[in-house]
Amino acid sequence: MVLRNSIRSVLLVIMATIILSACATKTTKKVGDYKKSKVSQISGDTYVAEETVKFLATGVPDRVFFATNKSILTTASRDTLRKQAAWLRENKNINVTVEGHCDERGTREYNLALGERRANAVKDYLMTYGISGNRIATISYGKERPVNTGSDTLAWSQNRRSVTVKAN
Amino acid sequence: MKNILLLIFLLVVFFAKSSFALIEIDITRGNLNPLPVAVSPLYVESKSSEALKELEVGSEISKIIETNLLRSGLFNPLEKDSFVQKPDIAHLKPRFEDWKLIKAQALITGKINITDDKLRVEFRIWDVLAAKEIMALAFTTVPDNWRRIAHIITDKVYERLTGEEGYFDTRIIYIAEEGPKNRRIKKLAIMDQDGANTKYLTLGNELVLTPRFNPTNQMVTYMSYFRNLPRVYLLDIETGVQEVVGEFPGMTFAPRFSPDGKKIIMSFAKDGNSDIYTMNLETKIVEKITEHPAIDTSPSYSPNGKYICFNSDRSGYQQIYIMRSDGSNAKRITFGQGIYGTPVWSPRGDLIAFTKMYKGKFYIGVMRTDGSGERLLTENYYQEAPSWSPNGRVLIFYRETKSGSQGEGFSATLWSIDLTGYNERLIETLTDASDPSWSSLLLK
Numbered sequence A: 001m002v003l004r005n006s007i008r009s010v011l012l013v014i015m016a017t018i019i020l021s022a023c024a025t026k027t028t029k030k031v032g033d034y035k036k037s038k039v040s041q042i043s044g045d046t047y048v049a050e051e052t053v054k055f056l057a058t059g060v061p062d063r064v065f066f067a068t069n070k071s072i073l074t075t076a077s078r079d080t081l082r083k084q085a086a087w088l089r090e091n092k093n094i095n096v097t098v099e100g101h102c103d104e105r106g107t108r109e110y111n112l113a114l115g116e117r118r119a120n121a122v123k124d125y126l127m128t129y130g131i132s133g134n135r136i137a138t139i140s141y142g143k144e145r146p147v148n149t150g151s152d153t154l155a156w157s158q159n160r161r162s163v164t165v166k167a168n
Numbered sequence B: 001m002k003n004i005l006l007l008i009f010l011l012v013v014f015f016a017k018s019s020f021a022l023i024e025i026d027i028t029r030g031n032l033n034p035l036p037v038a039v040s041p042l043y044v045e046s047k048s049s050e051a052l053k054e055l056e057v058g059s060e061i062s063k064i065i066e067t068n069l070l071r072s073g074l075f076n077p078l079e080k081d082s083f084v085q086k087p088d089i090a091h092l093k094p095r096f097e098d099w100k101l102i103k104a105q106a107l108i109t110g111k112i113n114i115t116d117d118k119l120r121v122e123f124r125i126w127d128v129l130a131a132k133e134i135m136a137l138a139f140t141t142v143p144d145n146w147r148r149i150a151h152i153i154t155d156k157v158y159e160r161l162t163g164e165e166g167y168f169d170t171r172i173i174y175i176a177e178e179g180p181k182n183r184r185i186k187k188l189a190i191m192d193q194d195g196a197n198t199k200y201l202t203l204g205n206e207l208v209l210t211p212r213f214n215p216t217n218q219m220v221t222y223m224s225y226f227r228n229l230p231r232v233y234l235l236d237i238e239t240g241v242q243e244v245v246g247e248f249p250g251m252t253f254a255p256r257f258s259p260d261g262k263k264i265i266m267s268f269a270k271d272g273n274s275d276i277y278t279m280n281l282e283t284k285i286v287e288k289i290t291e292h293p294a295i296d297t298s299p300s301y302s303p304n305g306k307y308i309c310f311n312s313d314r315s316g317y318q319q320i321y322i323m324r325s326d327g328s329n330a331k332r333i334t335f336g337q338g339i340y341g342t343p344v345w346s347p348r349g350d351l352i353a354f355t356k357m358y359k360g361k362f363y364i365g366v367m368r369t370d371g372s373g374e375r376l377l378t379e380n381y382y383q384e385a386p387s388w389s390p391n392g393r394v395l396i397f398y399r400e401t402k403s404g405s406q407g408e409g410f411s412a413t414l415w416s417i418d419l420t421g422y423n424e425r426l427i428e429t430l431t432d433a434s435d436p437s438w439s440s441l442l443l444k
Helices: A002-022 A031-041 A075-090 A108-129 A153-159 B002-018 B051-072 B088-093 B096-101 B141-161
Strands: A055-057 A063-065 A096-101 A136-140 A161-164 B037-041 B075-077 B106-114 B116-126 B134-139 B171-178 B183-192 B209-214 B219-224 B233-235 B240-243 B252-257 B264-269 B273-280 B286-288 B296-301 B307-312 B318-326 B339-345 B349-356 B361-368 B373-378 B383-388 B393-398 B414-416 B425-427 B433-438
Touching: A055 A075, A063 A075, A075 A108, A108 A136, A108 A161, A108 B141, A108 B209, A108 B252, A108 B264, A108 B273, A108 B296, A108 B339, B037 B051, B051 B075, B051 B106, B051 B141, B088 B106, B106 B141, B116 B141, B134 B141, B171 B209, B171 B414, B183 B209, B209 B252, B219 B252, B233 B264, B252 B296, B264 B296, B273 B296, B307 B339, B318 B339, B318 B349, B339 B383, B349 B383, B361 B383, B361 B393, B373 B414, B383 B433, B393 B433, B414 B433
Parallel strands: A096 A136, B037 B075, B037 B106, B209 B433, B233 B252, B296 B339
Antiparallel strands: A063 A161, A096 A161, B106 B116, B116 B134, B171 B183, B171 B433, B209 B219, B219 B233, B233 B240, B252 B264, B264 B273, B273 B286, B296 B307, B307 B318, B339 B349, B349 B361, B361 B373, B383 B393, B393 B414, B414 B425
16 A cells, blocks of 8 residues: 555656656746645645735735644744744834634643743744844734634644734 | 452442342443433323413423433334334333333333413323332423423433432533635534534624533623634623633633632633633632742642642643642653643543543543553544533533634534443534533533
């Protein structure tokens, strides 16, 4: 079974390579991206693409994503948050609320705590980049406010997020 | 050798119990042979006022008793078509041969009388095989209370025939849910144990979660996002007065009452860390019970108030711990595969019910309070938050279905299952429902 799967994925890669090389002059997608299609937007359990992302300001994404049961900030998340911090430094009159969210695959009460932990991980990071804690409120919604209403790994990875919203 | 020991044990149990009652039901195992019982329609005395209307109350009460008995999984209420004796005569003196013929082992009869806005209901339980009356009781109440009378009679029947306290004259507090998955409207709702008499206690303007009764069933503690400040609230069901519990500078959640009803135990989240606190409702004194950088939540007292079980991820993942009620001696009790949440101590004190997550499935299970003897009762795509019936024989919990990519097909429903793992049943609600919590017996 394992062998058959690995043969299949090798075949897929070969097929994908053939298809891609047929139009190699135009596409910039890598083979790995193509092979996984939709799944390619998740890396190591964490959503990495931008299709659900809204913006606090031009070029400043409003959200970062987390791995299952985790509140650790990924490299991409830290990049996003540095942009948020830079923008907040320039717009000193604006305060924000960081919302912490979870996916639907966890018990309600634990998820409330986990969402709070995620929101505070973001708040702490923004503070290390010079934003006063007084300007950043946090709120956890646990699993109560999914952004993607599906029940699949893509939906769950998009729902495990923090969203920085303007509070004034 | 083991088998012989088991047999001896069973015999001892059997003989010990059989001296207690002639007909009896063993409820400690899954019951595959429910007791055949005939519930005769309650006879309405002709001198009663509003005779026509009340004529139906008599058969309605017997129908509710039948439904209760059927749903317990321990009784098999017989078809009324097969009854040959009239309700009034059966209530005076049943012809036991007739009831034996339709294989009834127990017979319930009754009489209703309505005078001066008072409803008087009397009922009898008969042992058909022994040909004798084994219980007779009468209740007087206001006519509007007739459904409760049916539940109280069921409790008496259940108690007399199983030797255990009943759980039918009880209520469920839960969250009524409506609307799309990403903009769910949630209201606090209360209903009778059988789904009748649903009332909404909030309007749905703010998100509300996890309601729980106090021991006298007059107060409810729950979590609300009123004014976008997620806090634990206390609600008096009769007066409708509600207040925030304590003055915490952050989110409070996962509330429950202490067994004496004097304290609320809950989690308070500050700077990304959730710890367990109590607040005394009379003195307003707040105590910090756990102090740990991990998440500590879902606390539940043992019935004697000496211990607390709770959920913590201090080992790296959600596991169940118990500690003394002052927070000392915390120790982990779950070491099985998967992760564990929502521990809740049985009203009998001997078991803890929980939610287990393992390989993408969710289980409701029970274990002893030291974590041994884990038994999983039901497996599903998503289910959590068990709550005990007051006699500790049945668990109620909620389930959610897997939805399509646009959220279609999503539903949340209430279910009950026996401690034995048998008799799983949907509890019908007017809307989708979650976070159920079972009251204690209303009439003690």
